[in-house]
Each structure stands twice: as C-alpha cells, then as structure tokens.
Amino acid sequence: MPANTKRDYPLAPVQFSRLARRGVLLGLSLLQLVVLGIALLTVIAALYAGGGMGLAWASPVWATAALLAVIPAGGRKAIEWVPIVARWVWRSHVGQLIGRRRIVKPRPAGTLALPGDAAALREWEDTETGAAMIHDPHAQTLTAILGVSHPAFVLLDPGEQQRRVAGWGRVLASACLSGRIARIQVSERTLPDSGTGLAEWWRQHGSDDGSWAATTYRELIERAGPAGERHATTISLALDLKAAARQIRTAGGGMRGAAAVLRQEMTTLTTALRAAELASTGWLTPGEVAVILRSAYDPAAAPALERHGTLGRDLATAGPVAVTETWERLRSDSAFHAVLWMSEWPRSQVYPGFLAPLMLSNGILRTLSLHYTPVRADQAARDLRKKKTELISDATQRRKIGQVEDASASAELDDVLQQEADLTAGHGVLRVSGLISVSAPTVDELDAAVAAIEQAAIQASCETRRLVGQQAQAFTAAALPLCRTV
Numbered sequence: 001m002p003a004n005t006k007r008d009y010p011l012a013p014v015q016f017s018r019l020a021r022r023g024v025l026l027g028l029s030l031l032q033l034v035v036l037g038i039a040l041l042t043v044i045a046a047l048y049a050g051g052g053m054g055l056a057w058a059s060p061v062w063a064t065a066a067l068l069a070v071i072p073a074g075g076r077k078a079i080e081w082v083p084i085v086a087r088w089v090w091r092s093h094v095g096q097l098i099g100r101r102r103i104v105k106p107r108p109a110g111t112l113a114l115p116g117d118a119a120a121l122r123e124w125e126d127t128e129t130g131a132a133m134i135h136d137p138h139a140q141t142l143t144a145i146l147g148v149s150h151p152a153f154v155l156l157d158p159g160e161q162q163r164r165v166a167g168w169g170r171v172l173a174s175a176c177l178s179g180r181i182a183r184i185q186v187s188e189r190t191l192p193d194s195g196t197g198l199a200e201w202w203r204q205h206g207s208d209d210g211s212w213a214a215t216t217y218r219e220l221i222e223r224a225g226p227a228g229e230r231h232a233t234t235i236s237l238a239l240d241l242k243a244a245a246r247q248i249r250t251a252g253g254g255m256r257g258a259a260a261v262l263r264q265e266m267t268t269l270t271t272a273l274r275a276a277e278l279a280s281t282g283w284l285t286p287g288e289v290a291v292i293l294r295s296a297y298d299p300a301a302a303p304a305l306e307r308h309g310t311l312g313r314d315l316a317t318a319g320p321v322a323v324t325e326t327w328e329r330l331r332s333d334s335a336f337h338a339v340l341w342m343s344e345w346p347r348s349q350v351y352p353g354f355l356a357p358l359m360l361s362n363g364i365l366r367t368l369s370l371h372y373t374p375v376r377a378d379q380a381a382r383d384l385r386k387k388k389t390e391l392i393s394d395a396t397q398r399r400k401i402g403q404v405e406d407a408s409a410s411a412e413l414d415d416v417l418q419q420e421a422d423l424t425a426g427h428g429v430l431r432v433s434g435l436i437s438v439s440a441p442t443v444d445e446l447d448a449a450v451a452a453i454e455q456a457a458i459q460a461s462c463e464t465r466r467l468v469g470q471q472a473q474a475f476t477a478a479a480l481p482l483c484r485t486v
Contacts, residue, residue: 013349013351016345029077031079035066035068036065040062088327101113114318118484123135124259126144132286132315141240142238143236146273146280146281173427178265178374180240186370187235187368191230192303234284236482237483290317297333298332299365301333335365335440338437340450341466355368357457357459361453369434369436369437369478369479370433370434371434374429377423384419388420435477437478
C-alpha cells in the first residue's frame with residue numbers, strides 16, 4: 001500500500017500558549033516582594049538596633065517572612081495562600097458557607113433566586129426575541145444564552161474537522177473585532193436522560209406490530225432509556241455595558257437600550273455560527289434558563305423536568321433550597337459538586353479533538369466550560385509590548401546577577417513573540433480559561449468521578465487542579481452558563 005501523505009490528512013495541529021508565570025521583578029509576585037521587603041527591613045533594623053544579638057532575637061520575624069515567600073505549597077507559594085485562607089476564615093465567621101432558602105419569604109421580581117454573590121443577578125426578558133437576558137449589576141454585563149446542536153466532531157473526517165475548526169476561529173475573531181463583548185462561555189454538559197427522546201423516536205418511526213423484535217426493542221427503550229445520558233451545548237454571550245455605553249445611549253438608554261445593543265451582537269453571533277455550520281436551537285427563554293439552573297443544583301430533578309415540560313420553568317424557584325460549602329466541595333439539594341481548573345493546556349502540538357477523553361467520559365455528570373475573554377487589538381498590542389519588555393528586562397537582570405536562564409522563561413518569550421506576530425497578521429487575541437464541574441449523589445462517588453476526570457484530562461494532555469476555598473463561586477462560573485468569573 002502507498003504511504004499516506006500529508007495531503008491525505010489536512011487536519012493541522014494547534015499549540016497553546018503557556019500559562020504566564022511572570023512576576024513583578026525577577027519572577028516574584030507582588031506578595032512575595034512585600035514579604036521579602038519586610039524580611040529585609042527587619043534584618044536591617046535588627047542589625048542597627050542590637051547587632052548580631054538583635055538579629056537573632058528578630059529571626060522569627062524575618063525567617064518566617066522569607067520562608068513564606070519561597071516555600072511552595074499546593075502549586076503556589078505559601079504567601080499566596082494567605083488571602084485565600086483569610087477570605088475563607090472571614091466567610092466562615094459571618095456564616096456565608098451555608099445558604100438556606102426562605103420558603104415563606106417571596107423573592108423580588110426579576111431575581112434568579114441564586115445563593116452567594118450570584119444573588120445580585122437580575123433577569124430581563126427581551127420582548128422582540130423572547131430571550132432571557134441576565135443582568136449582572138456588579139460586573140456590568142448583560143448575558144444571553146444560545147442553544148447549539150452539532151454533529152460529533154470526532155466522527156468527522158480530517159478535512160471536515162479542519163474546515164469546522166477554521167469556521168469556529170472566525171466566530172471567535174468576530175468577537176474580538178466587536179470591542180463590546182465582555183466574555184463568551186461555551187458549556188458542554190452531560191445530563192441524566194429521562195428516555196423521552198428515545199420513546200418519542202420509537203412512537204414516530206418505530207413499527208410496534210407486536211412481534212418479538214418490536215416487543216424486545218420497546219422494552220429495551222423503556223428500561224435503558226432513563227439510565228442513559230445526553231449532552232447539551234450552549235454558548236453564552238456577555239455584553240460589556242461600560243464598553244457599549246455610547247451605543248446604549250443611542251438606542252434609548254437603560255435596559256431597553258442595552259437589550260437592543262445585545263441583540264445586534266446576538267445576530268452577529270448566529271450569522272457567524274451559521275457560516276461555521278453550527279446549528280442554533282434558539283436563544284433560551286426564561287423557562288429554559290430556569291431548567292438549566294435547577295438541573296445544575298439538583299441533578300436528580302432533571303429527568304422529571306424533562307418529562308413534564310411545564311414544571312420548573314420559573315426563575316423565582318430555579319435556585320437551590322440549601323447549599324453548604326466546604327473547603328474542597330459544594331453540596332446543594334441532591335448532589336455534591338467539585339470544580340476543577342484546567343491549569344495547563346497541552347504544551348506540545350495537538351489536534352483540535354484533543355479534548356475527546358474529557359467530552360466522552362461516560363457515567364459522570366459534568367460540565368465543561370470554556371471562558372473566552374476577547375482583548376481589543378490596541379489593548380492586546382500594549383499588553384504584548386509590556387510583557388515582551390518585562391521578559392527581556394528580567395532576562396538581562398538575571399544575566400547581570402549570574403542567575404541561570406530558565407527554559408520556561410525563554411518559552412514564554414517565544415509565546416509572546418508568536419502572539420505579537422499573529423496580532424500583526426490580523427488575528428485576534430483571546431484569553432481562555434477552562435473549568436470542569438463534577439457532580440455526584442454521594443461524596444465517595446464524587447471523589448471517584450473527580451479521579452476519572454483527572455485521568456481523562458491527563459489523556460487529553462491537560463493538567464487540572466481542584467479549586468479550594470472558593471467552590472461556591474467556582475460552581476456558578478463552571479456549571480451555570482451565565483458568564484461568571486472566579
């Protein structure tokens with residue numbers, strides 16, 4: 001047989017930039033510089049005040065500060081854990097780790113009944129499209145959610161995969177050119193299937209003639225259908241109200257003006273998705289958003305909500321009844337949850353379907369959320385110039401003091417130079433972060449599911465870390481398609 005050539009496989013590999021670990025000076029963060037400065041000032045003051053004896057008496061202070069700045073713990077320096085632990089202690093003291101719904105107290109109109117810092121979110125129903133728009137008054141964003149259907153990417157031939165990857169790249173490029181998009185969130189979640197889809201297909205296309213084959217097939221659908229799972233994909237679009245302030249005033253101001261500007265971006269997104277051959281199922285209505293929120297906090301109710309199409313479609317009752325947050329997990333209604341952060345993307349070249357092990361993990365209720373933050377071309381150019389200058393300056397400083405050049409610093413400089421070349425060629429710059437929310441009915445099942453997801457991430461050439469001390473905030477960013485941040 002003749003050897004396969006590159007022309008037979010036109011799918012091109014891709015490579016991600018490394019996570020920036022650049023500090024303020026010589027790779028040191030601001031907190032590290034502060035505690036090292038405290039240690040240095042303590043040493044100088046002790047030497048002036050008491051000489052060697054004063055230095056010995058002050059050793060607990062300067063030694064502790066120096067150790068906090070250099071000792072690693074859990075992938076961070078010890079000093080970087082201080083703000084996280086302090087915030088956790090404060091939230092524990094004021095009782096923010098436990099949330100209980102006040103059933104007899106009515107909710108304000110237009111709220112989503114969510115716990116924690118998501119309680120400030122407000123809902124606005126667009127009169128023209130019927131879509132639910134989520135207003136975040138603190139982040140100054142207005143978000144709409146689009147349902148998307150698509151064929152299985154891994155089953156397509158390489159040429160078709162490459163064409164669809166290029167189309168999706170044009171979708172993201174349009175978001176960078178807009179200048180008014182705060183964030184795009186792509187969520188792919190697995191849900192327990194009620195079996196109604198299979199049953200409906202059998203009723204429409206099946207031939208129930210009473211034969212042995214038809215009877216066996218019908219019984220199989222009735223028994224195995226509810227035990228399966230289905231995948232659902234949404235794309236959330238968040239409008240930056242500050243960046244679009246002038247257009248909002250031109251459109252009439254207020255929420256109506258913001259909704260009009262967001263509709264323009266929604267039209268642009270659907271047009272770009274159509275060109276990328278991604279079929280949209282429509283912008284989600286308030287009832288559909290309520291089902292997503294309820295299913296995220298209470299996965300056991302998802303099959304019932306699907307079977308009974310009129311139940312659970314009120315945003316006033318979409319939130320959880322009870323929420324309890326611990327250091328490394330969250331409990332809400334019928335499930336325990338844990339959120340993983342994709343701390344490292346593949347460092348070597350991979351093909352676009354590299355996330356297949358994560359996407360095709362069976363028997364696990366999980367939500368994979370990719371957050372894309374577009375950066376304006378002028379701002380991206382300034383940031384890249386600043387990064388390049390700092391990296392070159394740090395390398396020069398290390399050579400002056402005789403410090404060995406780190407290979408990771410050189411690789412980070414190469415990434416910056418490549419991004420600058422891509423920006424000059426007309427491409428956009430996106431900051432991408434990935435979060436994985438895993439849910440299970442018990443703690444043991446949750447730990448097993450998290451271990452399986454971590455192993456699947458390794459197969460996908462990615463590194464994951466469980467977020468601690470902030471699981472409630474991370475859950476709203478990972479499991480809910482509301483374009484929230486951590």
